[in-house]
Amino acid sequence: MAKRDFYDVLSVGKDADADEIKKAYRKKAVQFHPDKNPDDKTAEGKFKEVGEAFEVLSDDQKRAAYDQMGHAAFESGGGGGFQGGSGDPFEVFNQVFGGGSSGGIFEQFFGGGSRQDPTDSQRGADLRYDMEIDFEEAVLGCEKQISITKLDACGKCNGDGASPGSSRKRCGTCDGQGQVVAQRGFFRMQQTCPHCDGVGTVLEKPCGDCRGSGRKEKKSKITLKVPAGVNTGTRLRRTGNGEAGLRGAPNGDLYVVLHARTHEIFD
Known part of the structure; x- marks a missing residue:
C-alpha cells in the first residue's frame, strides 16, 4: 500500500513553517490517540502515520531529503541515506507534549493513564434517596429523619483495610508506581495496576472484618x-x-429527591 504524502497527512502546505507543522501534529495526534479511540485500528494507524510525518517534516535535513526524493529517501536501497525516525509514535508524542513521563500528558488530554491520587480515584459513591413529603411540609418546611443502608468505614481498621498492627508494603507488580505498561500491537499503553488498584501499595495482612476493603455495610x-x-x-x-x-478517601454525597404529595384543595 502506497504511503500518503506527509504534507497531506498533517494537512499543511509544502511551504508550512515549523510552528505550523508542530501545531498540525498536535491537533491530529490528540484526535487519533489510541486512548481516545480504544480498539480503533484505523485511528491507531493514523496516529502512527502522523507521528512518522512529523518526525520527517520537523527535521530540516530529513524534510529537504523528503522534498527532493519523497518516501524513497528513507527506504532501504533508496539512496537517501536517512532514517525516517524512531518508529515509536508514543515517543514522538511525549517529546512534543512535554518530554517527561506520559502520565501528565494522558491526564491532560484523556483524563487518565497517569498514576492518580488514590484519594481522587477511590472516592465513595454518591447515593440517591427518594422521599415523599406532605403538601404542607413542602410549603412550610419541615425536619425529617431518614434511614439508609450504605457502605461506611470499617470500625475495626478505621477504613484503612489493614489488620490492626499490620501495615502496607510496596506493590511488587508495579514497583509502587500504581501503573503497569501493557503492549497492544506496536503501542505501549499505561494502565492502572490490577494488583494494587493504582495505589502503589498492598496490605501485608487484610482486616478480617472488611476483608481489606476498609468498608462495611x-x-x-x-x-x-x-x-x-x-x-x-x-x-x-x-x-x-x-x-x-476506599482506604480513607473522601466519602461520596447523598442526594435526597423530594416528591410532594398532592393536596385535595390545591390539586
Whole structure:
C-alpha cells in the first residue's frame, strides 16, 4: 500500500513553517490517540502515520531529503541515506507534549493513564434517596429523619483495610508506581495496576472484618431539614453522607429527591 504524502497527512502546505507543522501534529495526534479511540485500528494507524510525518517534516535535513526524493529517501536501497525516525509514535508524542513521563500528558488530554491520587480515584459513591413529603411540609418546611443502608468505614481498621498492627508494603507488580505498561500491537499503553488498584501499595495482612476493603455495610439515620417552598423534583445535597471512600478517601454525597404529595384543595 502506497504511503500518503506527509504534507497531506498533517494537512499543511509544502511551504508550512515549523510552528505550523508542530501545531498540525498536535491537533491530529490528540484526535487519533489510541486512548481516545480504544480498539480503533484505523485511528491507531493514523496516529502512527502522523507521528512518522512529523518526525520527517520537523527535521530540516530529513524534510529537504523528503522534498527532493519523497518516501524513497528513507527506504532501504533508496539512496537517501536517512532514517525516517524512531518508529515509536508514543515517543514522538511525549517529546512534543512535554518530554517527561506520559502520565501528565494522558491526564491532560484523556483524563487518565497517569498514576492518580488514590484519594481522587477511590472516592465513595454518591447515593440517591427518594422521599415523599406532605403538601404542607413542602410549603412550610419541615425536619425529617431518614434511614439508609450504605457502605461506611470499617470500625475495626478505621477504613484503612489493614489488620490492626499490620501495615502496607510496596506493590511488587508495579514497583509502587500504581501503573503497569501493557503492549497492544506496536503501542505501549499505561494502565492502572490490577494488583494494587493504582495505589502503589498492598496490605501485608487484610482486616478480617472488611476483608481489606476498609468498608462495611451499615444502616445510618440522617436528620434532614427541608426548607420551605420546595417542589417535586427538588434535590437536597448532604455532603459526605454518601458511601465511604476506599482506604480513607473522601466519602461520596447523598442526594435526597423530594416528591410532594398532592393536596385535595390545591390539586
